[in-house]
Amino acid sequence: MFPTPSTTNLDVARVYEPAEDSFLFLDLLQEELPFIQKRFAAANAPTPLVVEIGLGSGIVTTFFHKNILPDALFIGTDINPYACSISKETSKENGDTRYFDVLRTNLWDGLRPGLVDVLLFNPPYVPDETVPSIENAVKTDDWLDFALLGGSDGMQVTSAVLDRLAEFLNLARGVAYILFCKRNKPVEVANSMRNRGWIVDMVNERKAGWEVLSIWKFRKVK
Amino acid sequence: MKLLTANFVQCTVKACGSSPDCFPLHFDQQIPDLPLELVHEDVDFSPEFICNVLPRIEWAALLTTARELGNTQLPDAKPEIENPHAAENEQLLRDLHTLLLETQIIQGSMRCANCGHIYFIRDSIPNFLLPGHLVQ
Numbered sequence: 001m002f003p004t005p006s007t008t009n010l011d012v013a014r015v016y017e018p019a020e021d022s023f024l025f026l027d028l029l030q031e032e033l034p035f036i037q038k039r040f041a042a043a044n045a046p047t048p049l050v051v052e053i054g055l056g057s058g059i060v061t062t063f064f065h066k067n068i069l070p071d072a073l074f075i076g077t078d079i080n081p082y083a084c085s086i087s088k089e090t091s092k093e094n095g096d097t098r099y100f101d102v103l104r105t106n107l108w109d110g111l112r113p114g115l116v117d118v119l120l121f122n123p124p125y126v127p128d129e130t131v132p133s134i135e136n137a138v139k140t141d142d143w144l145d146f147a148l149l150g151g152s153d154g155m156q157v158t159s160a161v162l163d164r165l166a167e168f169l170n171l172a173r174g175v176a177y178i179l180f181c182k183r184n185k186p187v188e189v190a191n192s193m194r195n196r197g198w199i200v201d202m203v204n205e206r207k208a209g210w211e212v213l214s215i216w217k218f219r220k221v222k
Numbered sequence: 223m224k225l226l227t228a229n230f231v232q233c234t235v236k237a238c239g240s241s242p243d244c245f246p247l248h249f250d251q252q253i254p255d256l257p258l259e260l261v262h263e264d265v266d267f268s269p270e271f272i273c274n275v276l277p278r279i280e281w282a283a284l285l286t287t288a289r290e291l292g293n294t295q296l297p298d299a300k301p302e303i304e305n306p307h308a309a310e311n312e313q314l315l316r317d318l319h320t321l322l323l324e325t326q327i328i329q330g331s332m333r334c335a336n337c338g339h340i341y342f343i344r345d346s347i348p349n350f351l352l353p354g355h356l357v358q
Contacts, residue, residue: 046277049230071271073278075230084347098265098323099275101227103350109234110341110350112245115278134351 002030005062005094007086014082016056016147020208021179025122026063028177028204028215033068039173040069040117048117048173052076053107053161056147058087060120065097072118074100077108079134080143106134107160113167119176121161127154127183154184162193162218171220177203182212190216197221223348226322228287229279233334233341234350246283247332247341249290256342258330260291265323269306269315275322276300293321 004026010017029036040048048069052061055076065074074097078084084102091100103110124131128149137143150157158178165176180186190200198218205214232238232245252258281300288296295317303311332341332348339356342349 045274047271047274049278071268071274073226073275075227079351081347085345088346098268098271099224099226101224102347103227103231104347105234105350109352110231110348112230112232115230135354 002026002063002067005059005066005090007057007059007090008093009089010057010086011082014143015080015086016083016144018057018059020206020211021122021125021213022057022059024204024206024208024213024215025060025120025177025179029060029064029068032177032203032217036068036118036175039175040072047071047073049073049075049115049170050118050120051108051111051116051168052120054078054083054121054123054147055087055102056080056083056122058083058090060122061087061100062091062094064118064120065091065100066094069118070097075103075111076100077103077105079104079106079137079146082143083147107157108164108168111168114170116169116176117174119161119165119169119174119178121158121176122179123158123161124148124150125154125158125179125181125184126150127152131156150184154181155189158184158189162189165198165218166196166220169220172222174220176218177215178218179213179215182214186214186216193218223327223343223346224323225287225291225325225327226275226279227348228327228332229284231348231350233336233339234352235334235337235339235356238334238336238339241336243336244334246280246287248335249287249330249332251333253331253340256329256331256344258291259328261326261328262320262324263326265319267316267319269312272315272318272322273303273306276303276318288321291325291327296321
């Protein structure tokens, strides 16, 4: 077992505190280590770019650069300004890496298309009537709901990412890992993505309290 | 924001997506309230790392970014390096390392040459959130 990165300076009133879903992600990455290394660790291959959308505390990206692909390039994004700065601190606190930058943005807006080799996404998956509004968050300076509430079926944010997966992912070698809860109807989502030409596998599932969480892997059919 | 990141980002205004001018974003016009601030931040040097990053780089865009930030020392064409440990490559790889990984843009702004939108960088973090009227 690789150690869980430490997040000493995390202000849990402002940034999502790593919980069961985050730890499931770390366990998955550990299991996927052989697949990921085989895919990207070949000598002389162009360095892979690992992107995490909504990286929060930064624990998943930090775990990835410490344990999975230490020589990759890392970009994280978050809409929450406090997550943007604390995630860099988390990386530094755990030894940092050669290249890690954070963009404050919505999902992956601002990235050039076709660059992402590994996408990591632990979305706001809790069903709610709406997704939070940025105007409201600016006014109240409360950004935590962005990490939790996913609108209808909890799928509004994940769907926005899936709809543009083919645009941002490097289709030749890119792979996306996305977390779902059972209420997101992941089996239906997987089937509809298969119909759009993706190879979709469930790679991990776990009961967390009354929720069933699963992580799914998406690659383009060659 | 490390200088290399300028090679990975573009204007996020939807109408600019199809324009060749949406990339790279430009540092040539800074605003008085947010003067450009660059610092050097030490990163461990690895010749292999720089060699393996080179294929990812859009060289013409990097030349533009580097020039706008005051570096005119880069070769006109992307170097092709077969042996990262050959003595004759060391200076070039060290220069690229310093430029791409150790140059931090602490604050300043980047401008889209197509629509003119300005993206701010504060505390080393670029902000790509658009004001409401630009979000489609």
